[in-house]
Amino acid sequence: VSTHSPAVSDARVDSIEPETRTLSVGWEDGQRSSFHAVWLRDNCSCAECSHPSGQRLLDTLEIPDDLSIASSRLLDGGDVEISWSPGGHVSHFSTTWLRAHDYSRTDRTAPRKITLWDASIAGSLPVATYAEVRSSGRALRSWLTAVDEYGFGVLHGVTPQPEEIFRVVDLFGYVRETNYGRLFNVRSVINPTNLAFTGLALGAHTDNPYRDPTPTLQLLHCLSSSASGGDSTLVDGFRVAEALRESAPEQFDLLTRYPLHFRFRDEDTELETEVPVISLNEHGDVAAVHFNNRSKMPVILPAPLMERYYAAYRTFGRMLGSPEYQITLRLAPGDLIIMDNTRVLHGRTGFEAAGSRHLQGCYADRDGLRSRLAVLDRSETARG
Amino acid sequence: VSTHSPAVSDARVDSIEPETRTLSVGWEDGQRSSFHAVWLRDNCSCAECSHPSGQRLLDTLEIPDDLSIASSRLLDGGDVEISWSPGGHVSHFSTTWLRAHDYSRTDRTAPRKITLWDASIAGSLPVATYAEVRSSGRALRSWLTAVDEYGFGVLHGVTPQPEEIFRVVDLFGYVRETNYGRLFNVRSVINPTNLAFTGLALGAHTDNPYRDPTPTLQLLHCLSSSASGGDSTLVDGFRVAEALRESAPEQFDLLTRYPLHFRFRDEDTELETEVPVISLNEHGDVAAVHFNNRSKMPVILPAPLMERYYAAYRTFGRMLGSPEYQITLRLAPGDLIIMDNTRVLHGRTGFEAAGSRHLQGCYADRDGLRSRLAVLDRSETARG
Numbered sequence: 001v002s003t004h005s006p007a008v009s010d011a012r013v014d015s016i017e018p019e020t021r022t023l024s025v026g027w028e029d030g031q032r033s034s035f036h037a038v039w040l041r042d043n044c045s046c047a048e049c050s051h052p053s054g055q056r057l058l059d060t061l062e063i064p065d066d067l068s069i070a071s072s073r074l075l076d077g078g079d080v081e082i083s084w085s086p087g088g089h090v091s092h093f094s095t096t097w098l099r100a101h102d103y104s105r106t107d108r109t110a111p112r113k114i115t116l117w118d119a120s121i122a123g124s125l126p127v128a129t130y131a132e133v134r135s136s137g138r139a140l141r142s143w144l145t146a147v148d149e150y151g152f153g154v155l156h157g158v159t160p161q162p163e164e165i166f167r168v169v170d171l172f173g174y175v176r177e178t179n180y181g182r183l184f185n186v187r188s189v190i191n192p193t194n195l196a197f198t199g200l201a202l203g204a205h206t207d208n209p210y211r212d213p214t215p216t217l218q219l220l221h222c223l224s225s226s227a228s229g230g231d232s233t234l235v236d237g238f239r240v241a242e243a244l245r246e247s248a249p250e251q252f253d254l255l256t257r258y259p260l261h262f263r264f265r266d267e268d269t270e271l272e273t274e275v276p277v278i279s280l281n282e283h284g285d286v287a288a289v290h291f292n293n294r295s296k297m298p299v300i301l302p303a304p305l306m307e308r309y310y311a312a313y314r315t316f317g318r319m320l321g322s323p324e325y326q327i328t329l330r331l332a333p334g335d336l337i338i339m340d341n342t343r344v345l346h347g348r349t350g351f352e353a354a355g356s357r358h359l360q361g362c363y364a365d366r367d368g369l370r371s372r373l374a375v376l377d378r379s380e381t382a383r384g
Numbered sequence: 385v386s387t388h389s390p391a392v393s394d395a396r397v398d399s400i401e402p403e404t405r406t407l408s409v410g411w412e413d414g415q416r417s418s419f420h421a422v423w424l425r426d427n428c429s430c431a432e433c434s435h436p437s438g439q440r441l442l443d444t445l446e447i448p449d450d451l452s453i454a455s456s457r458l459l460d461g462g463d464v465e466i467s468w469s470p471g472g473h474v475s476h477f478s479t480t481w482l483r484a485h486d487y488s489r490t491d492r493t494a495p496r497k498i499t500l501w502d503a504s505i506a507g508s509l510p511v512a513t514y515a516e517v518r519s520s521g522r523a524l525r526s527w528l529t530a531v532d533e534y535g536f537g538v539l540h541g542v543t544p545q546p547e548e549i550f551r552v553v554d555l556f557g558y559v560r561e562t563n564y565g566r567l568f569n570v571r572s573v574i575n576p577t578n579l580a581f582t583g584l585a586l587g588a589h590t591d592n593p594y595r596d597p598t599p600t601l602q603l604l605h606c607l608s609s610s611a612s613g614g615d616s617t618l619v620d621g622f623r624v625a626e627a628l629r630e631s632a633p634e635q636f637d638l639l640t641r642y643p644l645h646f647r648f649r650d651e652d653t654e655l656e657t658e659v660p661v662i663s664l665n666e667h668g669d670v671a672a673v674h675f676n677n678r679s680k681m682p683v684i685l686p687a688p689l690m691e692r693y694y695a696a697y698r699t700f701g702r703m704l705g706s707p708e709y710q711i712t713l714r715l716a717p718g719d720l721i722i723m724d725n726t727r728v729l730h731g732r733t734g735f736e737a738a739g740s741r742h743l744q745g746c747y748a749d750r751d752g753l754r755s756r757l758a759v760l761d762r763s764e765t766a767r768g
Contacts, residue, residue: 021691034687036687036690036691036694038690038691038694039682039683039690039694042682042683042694043682051579051678053576053577053578053579053649053650054647054648054649055578055579055648055678055679056677056678056679056680057579057678059587059677060677060680060694060697060698060701061587061677061698061701061702061705063698101682101684103682103683103684103685103686103687103690104687106684174560174561174562174563175561176558176560177558177559177561178558178751178752179558179752179755192437193437194437194439195435195437195439195441203443203445210751211749211751212600212749212750212751212754213597213598213600213749213750213751214597216596216597256666257666258666259665259666259667263438264438264439265437265438266437268759269755269759270755270758270759270762271751271754271755271758272754272758273751274665276666281643281658282640282641282642282643282660283643293440293443293444293445294435294439294440294441295439295440296440296444298423298426298427298485298487299423299426299487300485300487300490301487302487303418303420303487303488306420306422306423306487307405307420307422310420310422310423310426310444313444314444314445314447317444317445318445321445365595365596365597366596367562367594367595367596367597367655367657368562368563370596370655370656371563371653371654371655374654374655374656375652375653375654378654
């Protein structure tokens with residue numbers, strides 16, 4: 001389990017000491033911080049520098065190279081006023097804002113809360129009913145919070161009729177249309193161009209890793225499921241990546257350093273992209289997992305690394321399929337699952353083409369979901 | 385100018401020498417290569433290992449750990465047949481395929497062709513007419529090839545009526561719907577929530593860097609433009625990033641290592657994301673540029689780097705605006721520009737709110753465009 005939320009106390013500014021290119025600040029709690037002049041000037045919030053929309057009007061490029069603090073004043077309550085040279089512009093900074101953005105005390109702002117999970121989550125799935133998330137902003141907020149934190153969620157009672165999945169997407173975002181359409185039907189068909197449309201078992205995978213950008217959300221809605229088999233499996237790719245980083249750091253490293261090629265082709269489509277199995281962000285955090293053995297192309301990397309790369313790939317793939325990390329869900333008509341497609345991998349057990357199994361799926365993006373959540377958080381904060 | 389396309393000669397295999405875990409191959413041209421057993425087994429193309437759709441049926445995870453080459457045979461024409469132990473499965477590899485995927489001779493497959501440009505491109509813009517790209521697959525292919533290579537393109541004669549932009553997207557892909565709708569209107573409005581909807585000049589910027597994923601394509605279609613000013617500017621962010629890497633490698637490095645926060649808020653929306661100004665891929669190539677001074681949030685990074693970071697940011701921003709790199713286009717009614725939004729930045733000169741200037745814009749994604757292009761390439765190859 002990994003959560004980040006640096007505590008920020010609300011100490012006020014109780015002294016300031018201007019230097020030429022920095023403002024040194026003393027806080028009530030005895031700590032000291034230093035803010036650079038160029039940074040303060042860039043963050044001036046006056047009506048001339050900042051548009052009512054919250055967007056920046058001040059062009060960072062226009063700040064004079066020889067900017068310095070002409071004078072500074074500590075106001076009642078701990079706010080700070082600075083007058084700049086050259087030019088004489090005056091900026092006002094609230095003590096709360098300065099505290100919240102004090103980069104001398106932390107070099108990193110809090111990312112959103114992520115909770116990694118393994119098979120033990122099966123007892124407490126992020127579940128809600130369609131009725132409640134449709135009728136209550138609070139229920140929707142709570143479910144979307146869980147989806148954002150765990151990378152997946154389940155809805156029960158979603159009317160098992162075609163295209164109802166669009167109503168679910170409407171709750172938080174926008175469909176990402178692709179060559180598969182605005183939605184796609186998952187059932188076995190004659191002459192499939194994609195293994196998803198057979199009754200074959202599918203190991204844990206990322207959908208559409210050959211797409212650029214990869215869809216960040218996937219929804220699957222069960223319309224019928226009388227076939228035996230076809231259970232859905234889910235695994236937290238970030239959790240497994242961290243387990244690999246812990247147990248075999250060199251293997252982890254190989255999977256981050258060398259991109260794979262993924263490809264999908266049919267009569268009207270030819271998609272190909274290049275991405276590593278594990279992507280890291282600039283902080284070294286796992287930012288995305290792309291694992292899809294079906295659409296992986298021949299691995300091309302320096303020959304001396306080939307066997308080690310395969311060992312790493314196979315270790316990671318086996319861990320993704322391990323019962324220690326994976327959960328299995330039997331979707332009944334009306335059930336819907338949503339996953340963060342670059343974090344939580346999904347698969348299914350095989351099923352008999354004879355029985356009926358019909359899912360409708362679609363893609364969407366994370367930004368819509370997080371925006372909706374942030375707006376719901378606002379009203380909750382206003383209410384609370 | 386940077387282009388990649390390693391020449392692959394078509395020498396055939398003329399000898400093979402099996403070792404336990406590798407197959408050593410001698411080519412007609414006297415060179416030797418080595419292929420690992422696990423890699424060859426993984427790339428078996430028989431009907432049992434590879435689905436007619438081209439997707440992989442063989443589960444890479446199921447290849448035995450103690451796999452070895454039981455026997456191998458050089459066939460007429462240079463093809464190779466291998467029988468595997470344990471299990472006795474037989475694989476056939478064509479000499480052409482082996483040559484094309486010979487990772488001992490190169491550790492990198494050719495990415496798509498990219499040509500970096502500066503202001504001198506003004507004399508030879510990637511331009512086509514709407515009529516020709518609609519009526520001729522060859523003209524469409526040629527225009528899309530240029531868009532993919534240069535990161536932007538211009539169309540003339542796109543009927544200046546609302547929503548015609550959707551017909552243009554239909555030529556190659558799918559609209560990315562966002563909180564701005566399927567399309568957005570760019571003209572000055574009362575009480576704008578976004579500076580785009582004022583008459584202000586806008587410096588070169590990436591659209592929607594606060595979105596995850598950032599839209600990879602943007603289209604802007606001019607419906608009317610009687611206002612004075614409001615000319616469009618374009619700059620190749622990859623070109624400028626390479627110029628910075630050359631002239632100030634430490635500044636380049638800072639812009640790749642530390643992400644910025646970008647945010648957009650209005651009544652119904654709250655989007656925020658974290659991404660560096662310059663993103664590199666695993667090869668160290670520039671993979672994306674995100675520059676948008678209006679939606680940049682306070683810079684948070686280690687205090688000792690703050691002034692150096694600002695210097696790097698300001699240097700890069702000024703280079704983006706330099707006449708050496710930037711081109712200016714006056715869009716007339718019926719003109720449409722498309723940009724790779726994570727490569728080519730756009731801006732505009734200020735205009736009088738009194739005059740009429742009306743653009744319609746929408747977002748789409750690169751994968752659709754490249755897929756369409758690959759499919760057009762197929763028919764061209766078949767024809768040629």
